[in-house]
Amino acid sequence: MTSALLINVVELLRSPGTTKDVDVSVECEAIAFDDARLVDEPVGVQVRLESMSTGITVAGRVSATWAGECRRCLAPVHERLTVDVDELYQRALEDPDAHPIVNDQIDLVPMVRENLLVALPVGPLCRSDCPGICPQCGADLAVGVCGCTAPTRDPRWAVLDALRSTDDD
Ligand SMILES: [Zn+2]
């Protein structure tokens, strides 16, 4: 199977210092995430391959869409995730973090998958200041404060409250 993420690097290996840009969008399926959080929307890969004496560096960004639940209010969250990547590929693996160059080809799929999976939020939030739900009645505190969270009032205010409610009527 030929993939847009299987890059032939014969030319790069031949001349150190040269670069090759990859800017593709592939089906989510092609990455085989095996993680239900990743949504079936295109995965973007914008990287520059550069031939170095030590191997080929691949740097740029990858993006995908994930969905989940806000950890505080359980609202559905659907977001685009973009991750900066900086990887090294070598024919003979010398660097412990390097990926292999096999048959003069670089397969970007594993590194795209790894970088995105690692960057998925562990405790997603619908928004950074989500107030969550009331632990007692389950009311969505983003919508309004529920009765349970009201502080216990000084009984002396009860008189004023009574007057105020009379006014409201
Ligand atoms: Zn929330």
Ligand SMILES: [Zn+2]
């Ligand atoms: Zn409540």
